[in-house]
Amino acid sequence: MKPIKKILFISYDGMTDPLGQSQVIPYLAGLTEYGYEFTILSCDKPNKYADYKEYVMNLLRPYSIKWVSIPYHKKPPVLSSYFDLLMLKKKARQLHKKEKFDLVHTRPGLPTLVALWMKKKYGVKFLNDIRGFWADERVDGGMWNMKNPLFKAIYRWFKGKELECLENSDYNTCLTFKARAEILSWNIPNQPVPITVIPCSVDMALFNPEAIDKNLKAALQKELNIKDTDFIIAYLGSIGGWYLTDEMMQFCKIAADKIPHAKFLFISPHNRSMIAAAAKKHGIFSEKILVKYGKRHEIPALLSFSSYSIFFIKHCYSKLSSSPTKHGEIMAMGIPVITNVGVGDVQEIVEKYESGFVLKELKQGNYIHYVEMLTDTHFDSKKIREGAADFYSLERAIQKYREVYEHILNESYTLLPTAW
Numbered sequence: 289m290k291p292i293k294k295i296l297f298i299s300y301d302g303m304t305d306p307l308g309q310s311q312v313i314p315y316l317a318g319l320t321e322y323g324y325e326f327t328i329l330s331c332d333k334p335n336k337y338a339d340y341k342e343y344v345m346n347l348l349r350p351y352s353i354k355w356v357s358i359p360y361h362k363k364p365p366v367l368s369s370y371f372d373l374l375m376l377k378k379k380a381r382q383l384h385k386k387e388k389f390d391l392v393h394t395r396p397g398l399p400t401l402v403a404l405w406m407k408k409k410y411g412v413k414f415l416n417d418i419r420g421f422w423a424d425e426r427v428d429g430g431m432w433n434m435k436n437p438l439f440k441a442i443y444r445w446f447k448g449k450e451l452e453c454l455e456n457s458d459y460n461t462c463l464t465f466k467a468r469a470e471i472l473s474w475n476i477p478n479q480p481v482p483i484t485v486i487p488c489s490v491d492m493a494l495f496n497p498e499a500i501d502k503n504l505k506a507a508l509q510k511e512l513n514i515k516d517t518d519f520i521i522a523y524l525g526s527i528g529g530w531y532l533t534d535e536m537m538q539f540c541k542i543a544a545d546k547i548p549h550a551k552f553l554f555i556s557p558h559n560r561s562m563i564a565a566a567a568k569k570h571g572i573f574s575e576k577i578l579v580k581y582g583k584r585h586e587i588p589a590l591l592s593f594s595s596y597s598i599f600f601i602k603h604c605y606s607k608l609s610s611s612p613t614k615h616g617e618i619m620a621m622g623i624p625v626i627t628n629v630g631v632g633d634v635q636e637i638v639e640k641y642e643s644g645f646v647l648k649e650l651k652q653g654n655y656i657h658y659v660e661m662l663t664d665t666h667f668d669s670k671k672i673r674e675g676a677a678d679f680y681s682l683e684r685a686i687q688k689y690r691e692v693y694e695h696i697l698n699e700s701y702t703l704l705p706t707a708w
Contacts, residue, residue, distance in 0.1 A: 296389040298399035302332030304340035317351045318686035325352045331360035373398045396422040400453045416457035424606035458696045463611035464632035489685035490616035505589045512578045522553040522594035524614045532600040535650045537570040542655045553578040555590045591621045603630030616680030622669030641675025
């Protein structure tokens with residue numbers, strides 16, 4: 289029997305956030321089956337930590353996973369992030385003194401700085417999990433104004449650290465083939481750097497239209513007053529930011545005018561008043577808008593009402609590296625998508641698996657064209673779900689991470705070649 293390997297996983301995203309529950313915990317839970325023991329170090333928003341601490345603890349209880357949470361700070365800008373970085377380093381030092389980690393695995397941003405420090409100071413192996421071009425996301429998302437000399441300096445500093453992490457890590461992973469190609473084009477010593485593509489994944493057992501709790505679905509249908517004849521277009525996730533709320537509402541307005549029984553279901557943590565205000569701005573009647581914040585186990589039932597699911601995402605440089613979690617979950621439910629070009633590998637995936645519409649431009653003429661196709665186009669739900677299993681399945685992601693771990697830790701295991 290191989291000795292247990294101890295892994296420190298550092299995330300600036302909290303485990304009490306949906307992302308931690310869908311894109312961290314399931315991976316690590318699967319990897320424990322191969323003799324890995326984890327400590328998660330995360331920054332959690334205090335209000336969410338209070339509300340969801342027990343929920344997360346219950347998710348982790350069956351596995352060899354410890355969880356250490358420190359508070360996330362938002363204000364004042366810059367100083368709060370620097371304080372969080374100091375706290376992450378302090379806690380990582382304490383944990384390593386106790387556990388003697390074999391590997392530190394990080395999500396992007398501040399955690400990579402901690403991992404780079406641990407690599408240099410303690411010689412701990414470092415997996416650089418590039419879940420996005422972190423500094424560029426802050427510029428493209430309007431969080432860092434490049435006209436401000438302070439933010440311009442911070443951006444340049446982080447871009448330098450991004451390259452340093454790529455050069456000094458023991459291995460790298462990223463979410464998209466477009467991101468991998470971009471990284472391999474950079475002027476980094478010892479190119480090509482070792483990098484494997486592991487997209488965001490979906491739990492095919494949870495997101496399974498055949499396994500939905502009928503009582504739960506009936507209760508949700510009653511709560512939301514959804515009729516069997518309604519034509520539901522769903523949106524899953526937060527609104528605003530990268531997600532082009534105005535453009536999606538413009539599309540939905542045209543759909544509402546063309547399809548009398550159309551309704552729009554927002555499965556979102558944002559409150560109804562915010563979403564209703566966005567709909568009103570574009571002339572969508574309030575009775576057409578349904579809003580429900582579902583817990584993770586409720587999401588498949590909520591999605592199952594949909595004829596389509598829509599997401600328009602800002603087309604910008606940093607989105608080369610984006611693999612929307614929602615896409616795999618929607619496909620696993622056999623639901624076609626309405627989306628746009630310029631987001632990671634999404635266009636290629638939709639076209640390969642014949643799983644929806646990809647708009648080349650977000651403008652009224654295109655909206656009218658595709659709305660007219662919604663009720664006349666048949667998509668094969670079974671084929672869409674098979675596409676999700678082929679590209680997005682959780683089991684596939686766990687096996688790829690296992691290959692990377694064993695490669696880093698000098699065990700006799702050969703990495704599969706990276707190819708589309």
